[in-house]
Amino acid sequence: MVEPIDFTTSSVTKTEHLRRPKEPILIIEDKKENQVLLEGICKRIGVSYEVAENGKIAIEMAKIKSYSLYLVDLMMPVMDGKTFIAEQRKIDPRAIFMVQTAIDNTDDIIEIMKMGVYDYLIKPLHVEIVADRLEKALEYVYLKRMESVLIDEESKELKSQLEWLNYKESHRKTNEVNSELNSILNLKTTLMQGSGLGAMTTIIDSIEKMKKEVDRNYLIPKDFWDLLSENQNHNRTMLRGLDLAVETIQKNIKLETITSDELLTLLPEIVLEFHSEMEEKEIKVNLPVVKQNVKLEVDLNSIKIILHEIFTNGLKYSKTKSNFDIFVTFVDGYFCLSAKNNLIEDDYAKQLIHSEKKLVEPFYRIHPPVESFHHKEKFSLGLGLTMVDFLLHKHNGMFFIRNAIDHTTETKASCVIAEVFLPIQTQKGK
Structure with a gap:
């Protein structure tokens, strides 16, 4: 049974409106009753939205229009939620997803988080919980957009400075232009790929959302701790590799x-x-x-x-x-x-x-x-x-x-x- 919604009530303040992206949410849901519920929640918090009945329709809609957030049902005909997320991420790597699922166990939640989604909702959906999570998700999208704008502006300024420095440096060291910067950028990319530091950051962020405090101690699901331990082993290997690289460079070879x-x-x-x-x-x-x-x-x-x-x-x-x-x-x-x-x-x-x-x-x-x-x-x-x-x-x-x-x-x-x-x-x- 769909919970009745008071469409005249809105908890959104003017300040909160300012901390939202301008694009609508795309609700991707095949069941009509859930569509109605989610539409009502969006109206309640004062955010625009559109609806797609499955992932395939959503992909086509996203090709011709931008959306601030994708609210995705995992189980749908034609194209399910997981496939949609994978396909849309290829098109727009910066897309933000929330998923809704009826499955509530640790293994599945871990798999959901591994897809790189921002948050998940467990069915049956509760109006207040969904409204609160959507508010936080939209603010997150807004902050990420702002961060990108600032980075772009700062990058333009930095690029201008680097071009001048590179011009001067090229007259002195033609073959080593900007090598230090390239090494730093390469290291940043490498650390965030695969297992290790990047994965640990994601896991810790997930734990922050799920941890429970009991008697002044935090309870952490075993699977999350196992993932942390596994990635810590990768980090140790990386550090050993760096040590070996330094040792190799410093060692005198004997021909x-x-x-x-x-x-x-x-x-x-x-x-x-x-x-x-x-x-x-x-x-x-x-x-x-x-x-x-x-x-x-x-x-x-x-x-x-x-x-x-x-x-x-x-x-x-x-x-x-x-x-x-x-x-x-x-x-x-x-x-x-x-x-x-x-x-x-x-x-x-x-x-x-x-x-x-x-x-x-x-x-x-x-x-x-x-x-x-x-x-x-x-x-x-x-x-x-x-x-x-x-x-x-x-x-x-x-x-x-x-x-x-x-x-x-x-x-x-x-x-x-x-x-x-x-x-x-x-x-x-x-």
Whole structure:
């Protein structure tokens, strides 16, 4: 039974009206009685609204008009709430969602919050609770909009200053323009992706809404605490990776003469390290057969780190049921080891075409972290390829990573080729 609503009563003050976005709420609900209830609540608090009967209709409406907030029923025909949220977030990553659901258990609430929704309402809907939550949600949208406006204005001012500083700096250090700023921006993006700091922030925000105080102590659901612990482990790994990166940079390498055949004996050992990951993704590694043998000057510990990172980066972004190929060539006095993997073709892969050269920058990452490879990463935080590039320069070598099209199969496929160049040592007088 729908609770009767007093449409003449409004708890909204003039100040509260000023702290609201101008766009209407979009109510996405298939049941007529719930539509009437939510429409009445919107009228009561003095906010404009529109109604969509399912997610598909809502998507079309959102294409031609902006909405301040999406109030979404999870269970609907044609397109359910979860699908709508996922699709609309692709179109507008800054969209704010509230969901309504009849399911009230911790696991489902955690799954709802993982979708990145602002808040959730449990059915049957209570007028006062819904009105209060909507008020807070609209104020949140307003504050986020204000924050964006301020950031845009400050960014314009900052950009103006940076352009002048960059102009002056370019006359002094052409190849290192603005590198410090880029590193900071890359680190910010990396920390907020995947598990770790960004996820912990979201979980803690969720706990703030759900915690209960009993005898001056807070009660926190076990699932939330488990999520915190899991992400804390990721944070520890990140810190260990930073420590290792600093140690690697500060450590003096000791070059010794070995043959290229000796270097290649390291490859089967590394393949064994990734056995379970390759088995899970059904990836086949093809090692090179090399007849030529040359002398190289290398630090073996550094070479092991380089090869491990090449495998880590290649395997974690490889397509399922694909090949990971290692080739060896000899080019202009260099021993060249190349690793080729077929790339998962998604929106991130498209960015690689324009961002190849940035992959060795500190903390830069195109793809979000791959959680299944997290325990294999020595550095994490997007530092792996940075360390490869650094260590190869210590060897007077070079590192390149580039996007390519694989023409060796019946169907052309996008792939990535990582190339390690080490100078071949020649005997004096010859």
